[in-house]
Amino acid sequence: MELNEVLNNQQLCEVFLCAPQGGMRKSNRTNSLTLISDKTKLYDDRVVGDVYHYTGMGQSGDQKMSGQNLTLAESYQNGVEIHFFEVLTSREYTYRGQVQLAGKPYKTEQKDRNGRQRLVWIFPLRLQNSKATFTTLYKMTDDEPELQEDILIIQQVENMSIEQTEKERLIKSRIGQGKFKKLLIQRECKCALCGVSDSRMLIASHIKPWSISTNEERVDVNNGLLLCPNHDNMFDKKLISFNKDGEIIISTSVDATDRLFMNINSKMRVVLTEKQQSYMEEHYRSLI
Ligand SMILES: [Zn+2]
Numbered sequence: 001m002e003l004n005e006v007l008n009n010q011q012l013c014e015v016f017l018c019a020p021q022g023g024m025r026k027s028n029r030t031n032s033l034t035l036i037s038d039k040t041k042l043y044d045d046r047v048v049g050d051v052y053h054y055t056g057m058g059q060s061g062d063q064k065m066s067g068q069n070l071t072l073a074e075s076y077q078n079g080v081e082i083h084f085f086e087v088l089t090s091r092e093y094t095y096r097g098q099v100q101l102a103g104k105p106y107k108t109e110q111k112d113r114n115g116r117q118r119l120v121w122i123f124p125l126r127l128q129n130s131k132a133t134f135t136t137l138y139k140m141t142d143d144e145p146e147l148q149e150d151i152l153i154i155q156q157v158e159n160m161s162i163e164q165t166e167k168e169r170l171i172k173s174r175i176g177q178g179k180f181k182k183l184l185i186q187r188e189c190k191c192a193l194c195g196v197s198d199s200r201m202l203i204a205s206h207i208k209p210w211s212i213s214t215n216e217e218r219v220d221v222n223n224g225l226l227l228c229p230n231h232d233n234m235f236d237k238k239l240i241s242f243n244k245d246g247e248i249i250i251s252t253s254v255d256a257t258d259r260l261f262m263n264i265n266s267k268m269r270v271v272l273t274e275k276q277q278s279y280m281e282e283h284y285r286s287l288i
Helices: 009-016 067-073 134-140 143-158 164-175 179-188 215-219 229-236 256-261 274-285
Strands: 024-027 032-038 046-048 051-055 081-087 093-101 106-111 117-127 203-206 224-227 240-242 248-250
Touching: 009 032, 024 067, 032 051, 032 067, 046 179, 067 117, 081 117, 093 134, 134 179, 143 164, 143 215, 179 203, 179 215, 179 224, 203 229, 224 229, 229 240, 240 274
Parallel strands: 032 081
Antiparallel strands: 024 032, 046 051, 051 117, 081 093, 093 117, 106 117, 203 224, 240 248
């Protein structure tokens, strides 16, 4: 099977001889475990650098280290082949290749399908093919030409003889729905701070402000943070920022009541890639 090949569920089952449902599908006949990261579902899977932080199995209540989760945890010694798929659009399974554990599974908290906070197991995964990373795989899917198109649009508008604010508005509206947001949604899939995941409401926010970014920085997905309208508003106004460890820093000028209504608290944190961190430094320093 080719990397980035898209299968439907039936084809997937035929290749791996596995069950037609579930996010982790064990097949004794092919001695394989097929992992599916479904971005259209509630799991909070993330790519940080070259490592995919994959949420284990179990949709409600605390997840247990048993069954498929245990098979994956022991995959470095049980000889089971681990194959990895991502679902970005309902019913389309994109093959990312064979993976292996990149570190020890760890526990964290996520909301379950009933909105209750619960413990989940996260499995850090890396592609087995040492030449490929998740990031290069995403790039292979025709992103580059579209980014070049975005840069072209920016250049065209920049050359027009209109007010700077008008230029900004025009560029943002023309590429706002473009590749930058698409890539960011592919990587983050929901507001970095809360659960809002409807792409119609999500805003692809620039960490380094648009107005002072170079054209390349304007379309660099690492200069992006996916946020819901409320959290984008606070981030944009520099009422919240994030330190090196991704921990939220809230402006002291925001009072307790507004913090509550805006759904933020000092315990929140986001996962930032190294490049996002470097864009964030300046933002963090300019917190009001
Ligand atoms: Zn939010």
